[in-house]
Amino acid sequence: MHGPAPAHAQPGPATWIRVLVLLTIATVLEVLTYAFESTLGALTAPILILFAIAKFVLVVAYYMHLKFDNRILTGIFAWGMLIAISIFAAMAALYHIYGQPLLTP
Amino acid sequence: MSQAHAAASHPVEEHTTTGISHNRLMMWTFLASDCMFFGSLIWVYFAYRGRYFEPPYPRDLLDIPYTSVSAAVLLLSSFSIVMALTALERADMKGFRGWLLGTILLGALFLGGQYYEFTTFYHEGLTLTSNLFGTTFFVLTGFHGTHVFIGIVWLLVQWLLSYFGKLTPAHVERFFVTTLYWHFVDIVWIIIFMLVYLMPY
């Protein structure tokens, strides 16, 4: 869709600042979520994860230009992430769902 | 690391099948691979999370306001480096050097913060050997710190090169690849900050 776009067709500092503002807001909200952990209860973890994903995507899409760059690059990075995350999830299941308790030393 | 450096060859008119430069393609591929590196470190941290049989425990040590600031410092460095890139693209060498130096300083500030954090923890009794928290925490954040350190050295070299005409607007692609690495180190910290520091037990 974007084709082999050269690195030059990118937005400028205005966008970078906007992204920075969003990143800062997300970070503040993250820390607030942490601070209100007791009120949020079981919601804390998903909220934190959501904010982290938002920040992650902002940096990758804008600062790292993936949004404007060749789709192949998105594919490569996404596959790396996908495999890493799936293995991570499988491990979490192995240790926290199916794992028998380890002996306490 | 070494591979990344190798990417920095001299600018050549290269024709590629995809239109993506070799260096850029390699850096993204390397980053995909690095996802598995940090992924493995992080899941080991998680598998052991809470299996801490001796003090000190994370809740007694972690200083969230402090770390929030250093996380913000690293985020800011992502911003400054993208500004440096834009300056380079616009052949504004002065702006480029300024933003780049800013990035280096922010990175150094982050590392200094991490050094301070490590020594504080150490004085409170957390060592590599004290318990599994010490082991997994220091190794995970330490490997991240090493990535930052390599990034700083790399940026520093490029900053110096710019004074000798070895880094010019003609080398924008090469510098772009460096910024990819730098941002990646930042996003890894986004994840670590969330999982290690903020995630409730």
Place this chain on the structure above:
Amino acid sequence: MAEAALRLEQAGYRRSALVEWLTTVDHKKIGILYYWTSIVYLLLAGFLALLMRIQLAQPDMNFLGPKTYNEVMTMHGTMMIFAVAMPLNAAFFNIAVPLMIGARDVAFPRLNAFSYWSFLFGSLLMWSSFLFGHAPDAGWFGYANLSSSRLYSAGPGLDFWDLGLQVLGISSIAGALNFFVTIVNMRAPGMSLMRMPVYVWMVLVTAVLILLAFPSLTVGLFMIMFDRYFDTNFFNPLHGGDPVIWQHLFWIFGHPEVYILVLPPMGIISEILPTFSRKPLFGAPFVIFAGIAIAFLSFFVWAHHMFTVGLGPVPNALFAASTMMIGIPTGVKVFNWLATMWGGSIDFKAPMKFASAAVWLLMMGGVTGVMHATVPLDYQQQDSYFIVAHFHYIIFGVIVMALLGATYYWFPKMYGRLLDERLGTVHFWLTFLAMNLTFFPMHFVGLDGMPRRYFTYSAETGWGTWNLVITIGAFILGLSQLVLLVNVVKTMRQPANAPADPWDGRTLEWTIPSPPPAYNFAVIPTVRGRDAYWIEKYGDGHHTVTDTTQRRHVSVNRDNPGHGLPAGVHLPKPSWWPMIVSAGLTAMAAGMIMHGTETLGPLGFPVVGIGAFVVFFGLLGWHFEPAIEHAEHEQAHVHH
């Protein structure tokens, strides 16, 4: 040779042959370096296997002590995997891939040299452990906490293993990055992904596997290193550490690793069978997708090496299912290969013999793999000789056989000569029969309960008879490999007069002379289909001629003799830096090993420091050195 000399002169260099090999960045030369290094290691690691076989020939033998046996066994496994199978594959990546995609070199020629030197130095570092009397002895997968605690593995043996593997891992990752970029970015015009030769496809998939699998090993090895050097608790049960974590880390790497080893040979089979059957690969897209499916699935089956660890019935059942699923795409490949031969006009030259035997042997090793995947059966088979039989059938039967086939197949592109066919036939038959004689009885002793990694066994177990057979087989197998060496020596004494296209080949490497000139292609070809060269010779699917005599004589892509480089061709410059950086890296690893010893301990960190210094300045030098000749210089020469 003439071109090489010319090229050097042009670049203002006059170097001896030795220096030329040490500084080469030419993929063809690097391929040859890879090739001979790994063949020597095959002989050495095979020699270790023969030592083991002597010890196991009869019950209660007293040839190798328990410790020595474990060292020999560990080094056999580790070196066969990391210093034979992987680099032998890398040899053919280098020899064939750029030629098959119509490229003049790889994307990062110096990085390519760096991969080779890191492989060489890393493997030498590991071999050197024998000289210091402390070879690694915890098996090729070095299970923690046997490997991670100095309490249970004193001495630097495991440090050699750990740090040697780190260096080899860096070499592999660098190589994979290089070939990934090369294949994605340097294909000849017209070579879309679906027109890419299947071998190139498999190399691409393998590169992805390496990139995503090795980091897990790297992390695990770091953890073992920290446990051994800094008393961390990763695998220390006394502080709650769980040694099983290492098994996960290792097999998340280790299982994809076995497909890293086998996918390129599968690609080689997919090239050889069509060439010698005069038929295109049957269902090539299926074969390609099967390769991708195998690669993808291979990340989610790792726990099939851990069925007896006690992960619980649900994970065991799930991992069994995912493992068995790999049999389906592998079956697709096997059946497509058989269908490729079916109806063909098959010329059983040496490469074809090896390749078709490999297909059959893949079935032999694959079906026992499915037995291991059947969890209850694995409760009995795990860590028995049944496993040893399984993986030698695939590792020797498919990987080594296919790579031997590739040797006969691509030898003209390496040396401009054809290996002797008669000796090739002898080599094949001896190898094929002896490998079955060696590895088939392992199934029997395995089912009879013989565990692997036993340095001896008592007579009452009744394992003696078959073990003697195995040992005899192993010796025949070892001797058979000497036939190959004889063949090479004999062939190298003859003039280099192999034709460009000795097998009536189908892909681009056969369009250029044997051996190819330094710049490979004087004119970059344009590709019109998967069997790019075949189509040019005999027409595409619709207007095929029916007889080879009706071959259309497309001119072989000859260089312009006597005039040096064709206009506009830039060749990468030889460089010392790759080797220097590898040496620095290896010095860092060696320093770390020294740090762990009593006598050299204080020298350790200084050596690490020096190594790091060399790496840093090596990279700077690398950075500053022009990758190719300066444009003006070049221009001047061309307009001469």
Place this chain on the structure above:
Amino acid sequence: MQGTSVRWRLAWIFPLGGLLFTSGCGVIGGKIASTSDPAGDQARHIWNLFVVPVWWLTVAVFLLVTVWMLLNIIRFRRKPGDTRIPPQVHGNTRLEIAWTLIPAIILALIAIPSTRLIFELNRDPGQESNALRVEVIGHQWWWEFRYPEYGIVTAGDLHVVVDRPVVLTITSQDVIHSFWPPRLAGKVDAIPGRHNTMVFTPEETGVFYGQCAELCGAQHAHMQFRVVVETQEDFDAWVAKHQRPVPQPAAGTLAAQGKELFEGSAGCAGCHSVDPRYDPTTTPINKTLMIGPNLAYFPERHTLAAFLPNTPENLHQWIANTEQVKPYSTMAEKWWKIRAQQNMLLTDDQVNAIVAYLESLR
């Protein structure tokens, strides 16, 4: 030329025929460790699953691929001088689908009974059943067996009751081992910091061979054990005996001298106890009792040092020459070698006394 190609064709038949023949002729089995000779329910279930369906489906796949390959080789070999280009068939989607589906079906035929068996083999009969519960602890390089219900501990020989399920809780004190009695059951790893269970029911009385199956250091090959499957009465008698302290040697005998040495200057008692009783409440599975194996009623064991036949001669050798008999073993490293360095090795007479003492512990 013609001659070579005929020979080529025929030669295929030898390895294939040979392999089929040998595998068909019962070259396995009848050995002390053979998995094809089950004497316990787990081993039996596994072997049955191996034969039907796995083995027969494997034979089907084998024949399919082998016959097809042979047909290819024989029918489509190029004749000398043949320049014909065969029809360029690029594929056939229907065939592709067929040979994607057929293996899938075969695999399902294996996976279904296999999955059922996985769950069956892992089923713990429950606390209230009459199952015998034993703790199995791996050490470099010997096996310790504790019976928490009876408060007794032994090494080397695992006593169980025929037709009565046993539930083993398996762990390790040092590195990873794997507990494997091939004729009775599959193997289960013994992992420090974890405990695994193995459940099986022995179906024949007798003494069954077992061994360690995970590389655990130099003497991995010498880490055997025996499973003594006996009737309930014999087992009860064995338990009753082990709940009593060992007999004291009569004063003045050689054995009494041996006892003195054992407890005194020879330094055996530092690592070995001769009291078969222990307190399960204070010593859970991951707490060590003693460095060395418990030696109570030692002469009744089948193995010595986890691999030798337990004869007085071997025992003598073991004590006099530990380093030669089993190098790298803890006793060799931490006792024999140290004494050798200090020139404090036992004299032959002393060894005789100790052997007499140990032999008296019946």
